[in-house]
Amino acid sequence: MKQYFFLLALLVVPLATSAASEVLPVDINADEINYLQEEGTAVAHGNVKMSYKDTTLYCDEAHYDAKKQLVNITGKVKIVKDGITAYGENVVYDFNTQNATLAGMTMTNPPMYVSAHEAQKVGKEKYVLNNGYVTTCDKKEPHYRIVAQHISFYPGVKVVAKNVIIKVGTVPILYIPYFSLPFNDRSFPLQITPGQDDKWGTYLLSRWRYHIGNQNRGKIIFDWYDKRGFGKGILHKAEGTKFGDALLNVYSIEDDMYKIQNRDDLFKKYPERKDLGSKALEDDRYKIQFYQSWQPKPELSIKTELNKFSDQYFMKDFFYREYEIEPRPLSYNLIDYAFPNSSLSLLTQKRVNDFFTELEYVPQAEYNFYRQQLGASNFYFESTSTAGNLAYHVADSDSHYDSARVHSHNVLSYTQNIKWLYINPYAGSYTTFYSKGSDENSDFWRVAPETGVNFSTKLYKNIDHPFLLGRERVSTMRHIITPILSYSYIFPPTVSRTRIYQFDTTDNLARDEKIRFALDNKLKARSDRRTWDFIYFSPAVEYSVNKEGMKGSYFDKITADFEIYPKEWLSFNSKTQYDCVDRAIKEVTADFTIHDPRNRENTISLGHRYMRHESSQGTFGLTYQLTPKVQFRNYLRYEYKEGKFQEQQYSVRTDLHCWWLDVGTNIDNNKNYTLWFAFILKDFPDIHLGFDQTYSGAKESY
Secondary structure (H helix, E strand, O other): OOEEEOOHHHHHHHHHOOOOOOOOOOEEEEOEEEEEOOOOEEEEEEEEEEEEOOEEEEEEEEEEEOOOOEEEEEEEEEEEEOOEEEEEEEEEEEOOOOOEEEEEEEEEEOOEEEEEEEEEEEOOOEEEEEEEEEEOOOOOOOOEEEEEEEEEEEOOOEEEEEEEEEEEOOEEEEEEEEEEEEOOOOEOOEEEEEEEEOOOEEEEEEEEEEEEOOOEEEEEEEEEEOOOEEEEEEEEEEEEEOOEEEEEEEEEEEOHHHOHHHHHHHHHHOHHHOOOOOHHHOOEEEEEEEEEEEEEEOOEEEEEEEEEEOOOOHHHHHOHHHHHHOOOOOOEEEEEEEOOOEEEEEEEEOOOOOOOOEEEEEEEEEEEEEEEEOOOOOEEEEEEEEEEEEEEEOOOOOOEEEEEEEEEEEEEEEOEEEOOEEEEEEEEEEEEEEOOOOOOOOOEEEEEEEEEEEEEOOEEEEEOOOEEEOOEEEEEEEEEEEEEEEEEEEOOOOOOHHHOOOOOHHHHOOOEEEEEEEEEEEEEEEEOOOEEEEEEEEEEEEEEOOOOOOOOOEEEEEEEEEEEEEEOOEEEEEEEEEEOOOOEEEEEEEEEEEEEOOEEEEEEEEEEEEEOOOEEEEEEEEEEEEEOOEEEEEEEEEEOOOOEEEEEEEEEEEEEOOEEEEEEEEEEOOOEEEEEEEEEEOOOEOOOOOOOOOOOOOOOOO
16 A cells, blocks of 8 residues: 655654754655654655655665765655656765765757766756767767767756767767857857858868857867968857956958969969969968947947958858948947937048058047927927047058048928828028048038928728638728828028038038839738738939039939739839939849748748849749758759859758757859858757858738
């Protein structure tokens, strides 16, 4: 007959009154329980279950000492705590400290699976594994394992170990001196990417991730290029420190192709570099990048960015994706202080790479007074003012020009609703002081008043005509129309822009008179299960009045934004600009995306980017699940004006249970070939390959 033994502490009351420590209320449930009240011990046999707070032990035999609050378990045991299950043998468990020793321990704590010949549980949150391993593979014989003599395992938090061997099956393939893997970091600590590239030759890229405490982490980089040599670097991030967040990114390579004896090969591969000076052709190539964002007070923020390169082609040669996003990153310091209704900032921007043409602010202060209502009236005022020293430097040249500049833009506006019509007239002025102009004369002022008015209203109509959209029944729709009419006029400035150094858009001010009409249309649809923005269409036309440098008045341009979302898996977006003067389409952007409603991994995306006289590019992206274990991905970018592909990428992803194997090839400009492959852990999938391109397609909602 099963016996229940609850609150064993009640059986040793005489001892408890004199004990130095409090006896814990441990619940014991077993087929048979024998206890000695004088000794304060109990022996349980058969289907033993011992519980204390959030910890439960299951075993066949247990010896419990209530005075020491220790349990000795012979044979197999299961420990369950906070949903985490550990298995072991011959366990000694201290209910007071929650320390324990286990032989033959295994643990399931997805995504991690743990095994050790012996383990110690230290307190509530730590296990020390001796001669053990961790893995994300749930097989009895895991496909891979991370092995070390001593592993510190914090369930649900992280794994830390030294002198780690990574094994595939039972074969050791890699040694890592220090290993740290926080579970909230979706990137595996080690990334190795081999491949073949026309510019690099055979290569091997490696990234070793590290963590120092909770605030510092980074990557140590070792790369080998058959044609270029060895590259090394470090990327370190500090987050949440008393000085904010910081990023240091350093990389260097002694480029074999830039060595004097290899210059012929260099110029054959890159003919445009023949005319570079000797300094730009040094083989010691590098980048030093630093970024810091610090908010010492809620209203005060400080941002600093430094981007120093050995030459203008370094990023293009070794970090092309970063180069595409920002080919000429700036170096600056920005201090910003926020007031309740305004902000004050100080910008210092200095050129650190002489081979780039850049504008310097040394420094420039800016004060923004946000649009504020004046008392209880319908009048509003806003202002932007800047003051600073500006210098424009031409690349690889002593040519430059500079000037001190003080600029202010002030606007007084009025808002009024007259029944259904919203009216917003305004008046303002641009006032600028220059210490000198392009003719190098003495200082001068430039003033340009402005005025304008905006009219708008909102109309809507309910359309109660149900219809089927595929298999979805749309019960009603609402058509919302917002016509907007705007008139703006900037008076001729007192000084022509031809006399002013052109630093930025502030200096390009000229007489400008425009009338713009836009008609925003939004069609909202409702079905039995959802309400959504079905169609958005906004055409606009702009009319210029006696524009400077042009004869008479004319329609300047027509723009149109169009978006449609008929299904949750189908979307189309486009933006078009038509030049009325040239009678030609100037810009077009269009994106079309289809998702497989049964498997959103299957996606087709089509896009087009057109800029008159510059480029006409088509993009195509495809992701398709060939089999339950194999996925095909394709990205294409085609330049119609040149009649050739700018980029092609083909890759296959194979499911290897706990891994993905990605194998791919890139072809740039029909001549540069890259072959690469990568093993990616499913539970830690975030890696940056540097050449893996994707196309997101149309956005999925308005």
